[in-house]
Amino acid sequence: MGSEQQQSMAAPTTPRDQHLLDELFAEADIRINGDRPWDMRLHRRSALDEIVTRQSLGLGETYMRGDWDVPALDQFFYRLLRTDLTPHIRTWRNGLRILRSYLVNRQSRRRAFEVGERHYDLGNDFYSTLLDSRLTYSCGYWKDADTLEEAQTAKLDLICRKLGLKPGMRLLDIGCGWGSLVSYAAEHYGVECVGVTVSREQCAYIEQHFGHLPVTVHLRDYRQLDQHFDRIASVGMFEHVGHRNHRTFMQVAKRCLKPDGLLLLHTIGKNQRHSSTDPWIDKYIFPNGELPSAGQIGDAADRLLVCEDLHNFGSDYDKTLMAWHENFEKHWERFAGQYGQRFYRMWRYYLLSCAGAFRARHIQLWQWLLSDRRPGGVARVS
Structure with missing residues (x-):
C-alpha cells in the first residue's frame, strides 16, 4: 500500500x-x-x-x-x-x-523539451486523477471557490476578463498545458486560440479533445513564434524560461503582440533575486527550472512592455497543492504498480513541501498584466 x-x-x-x-x-x-x-x-x-x-x-x-x-x-x-x-x-x-x-544557459533550445519529457509526459491518465476536469496544472483562484473545480474555472475566467477577450480576437497561450485556457477561452469568449507546448502528451491530448473548437496546438519552443495575436497568455510556463532568457521571452511576446495587445504572465516567483533553484526540485521534478524574482521580470520587460497590473495570490497555491495531494492519495492505488513506492514518496514530498513553501510565503504566485508600449498601444485592463 x-x-x-x-x-x-x-x-x-x-x-x-x-x-x-x-x-x-x-x-x-x-x-x-x-x-x-x-x-x-x-x-x-x-x-x-x-x-x-x-x-x-x-x-x-x-x-x-x-x-x-x-x-x-x-x-x-x-x-x-x-x-x-x-x-x-x-x-x-x-x-x-x-x-x-549565470554562466550556463540551462534553459537553452537544446534543453527546452527535457521538462516535457521528464515531467509533463508522465501520462495523461495520471494527471487526469490529480487535477480538475480540464487538467489545469497551475494555481487555482479560491476567492469565491469551495472546490478545486470551482477554483480552476474561476482562474481561467479571471485571465480571460483581465485580457478583455472578445469574439474574433486571436489568443496565444505560451505553454498551454492540456489546453484548459485555450478551450475555455474558445468556448466562453469566442476567440481563436493557438497553444504551444514542449510536451508530446499535452499536444496529443489537445488534438484529441478540442478538434471541435477553433484551437490549434504546436509542439514548439516559444522562441520560434512569429505570428501576430491580439492577446497572449502564459500560465505556469515562465518558471521554465530561466533568467538568461527572460528578455528573450519578452521580446518574443513583443514581436507577436499587435500594437494594442496585452500579455498576461502567470508565474510562481521568488522573493530574492540572487538565489538558486532548489536542487531537489531541479533534479527530480522540474529539470532546468528557475523561479523569477519580481525585479527580474521588471528588468526583462523594461522598454518593451508596460506593467498595467500586478496581482499576488500565492496563498491560493497552498490550497491548490493540498487539493492535488488529496487527489493523489485517493487514486494512488491505481498507479502504485506502475510507478512504485519511491515515486509515491517523491510526489508526496513535492506536493506537500511546495504547499508548505507557499503557506510560509517563501515563494509567491503572480499575475502580471503587460501592455505594448508602442505609439497607438492602448491598455485595456478589465
Missing part, C-alpha cells in the same frame, strides 16, 4: 546523542522523534549527517529512501521555511549553484 499512514509512525525508543539538526529544527519548533504531526520520525540516524551535508538534496533523497517520515509534511515545511535557517547552513555549494546559473 502506498499511503504513509501504513508505515510506522512510532518514534525509535533507542536513545541517541544530540545532533546539530536537533538544534536547528528546534528553532522551527520541530522535534526529531517528537509526537506532533509536524515532527520528524527518524528511521536511520545517519540520515541526519546526510541532511546537514547535502541540505535540500539530502533532505529529499533521505525521505525518498524512507529514512524518515513526517505525518504532516506540509506543516513540517511550513515551520522549516518560515524560520530562516540560512545563516546556519549556508555552504559554498549555494554560491556555486548561483554562479552556474
Whole structure:
C-alpha cells in the first residue's frame, strides 16, 4: 500500500546523542522523534549527517529512501521555511549553484523539451486523477471557490476578463498545458486560440479533445513564434524560461503582440533575486527550472512592455497543492504498480513541501498584466 499512514509512525525508543539538526529544527519548533504531526520520525540516524551535508538534496533523497517520515509534511515545511535557517547552513555549494546559473544557459533550445519529457509526459491518465476536469496544472483562484473545480474555472475566467477577450480576437497561450485556457477561452469568449507546448502528451491530448473548437496546438519552443495575436497568455510556463532568457521571452511576446495587445504572465516567483533553484526540485521534478524574482521580470520587460497590473495570490497555491495531494492519495492505488513506492514518496514530498513553501510565503504566485508600449498601444485592463 502506498499511503504513509501504513508505515510506522512510532518514534525509535533507542536513545541517541544530540545532533546539530536537533538544534536547528528546534528553532522551527520541530522535534526529531517528537509526537506532533509536524515532527520528524527518524528511521536511520545517519540520515541526519546526510541532511546537514547535502541540505535540500539530502533532505529529499533521505525521505525518498524512507529514512524518515513526517505525518504532516506540509506543516513540517511550513515551520522549516518560515524560520530562516540560512545563516546556519549556508555552504559554498549555494554560491556555486548561483554562479552556474549565470554562466550556463540551462534553459537553452537544446534543453527546452527535457521538462516535457521528464515531467509533463508522465501520462495523461495520471494527471487526469490529480487535477480538475480540464487538467489545469497551475494555481487555482479560491476567492469565491469551495472546490478545486470551482477554483480552476474561476482562474481561467479571471485571465480571460483581465485580457478583455472578445469574439474574433486571436489568443496565444505560451505553454498551454492540456489546453484548459485555450478551450475555455474558445468556448466562453469566442476567440481563436493557438497553444504551444514542449510536451508530446499535452499536444496529443489537445488534438484529441478540442478538434471541435477553433484551437490549434504546436509542439514548439516559444522562441520560434512569429505570428501576430491580439492577446497572449502564459500560465505556469515562465518558471521554465530561466533568467538568461527572460528578455528573450519578452521580446518574443513583443514581436507577436499587435500594437494594442496585452500579455498576461502567470508565474510562481521568488522573493530574492540572487538565489538558486532548489536542487531537489531541479533534479527530480522540474529539470532546468528557475523561479523569477519580481525585479527580474521588471528588468526583462523594461522598454518593451508596460506593467498595467500586478496581482499576488500565492496563498491560493497552498490550497491548490493540498487539493492535488488529496487527489493523489485517493487514486494512488491505481498507479502504485506502475510507478512504485519511491515515486509515491517523491510526489508526496513535492506536493506537500511546495504547499508548505507557499503557506510560509517563501515563494509567491503572480499575475502580471503587460501592455505594448508602442505609439497607438492602448491598455485595456478589465
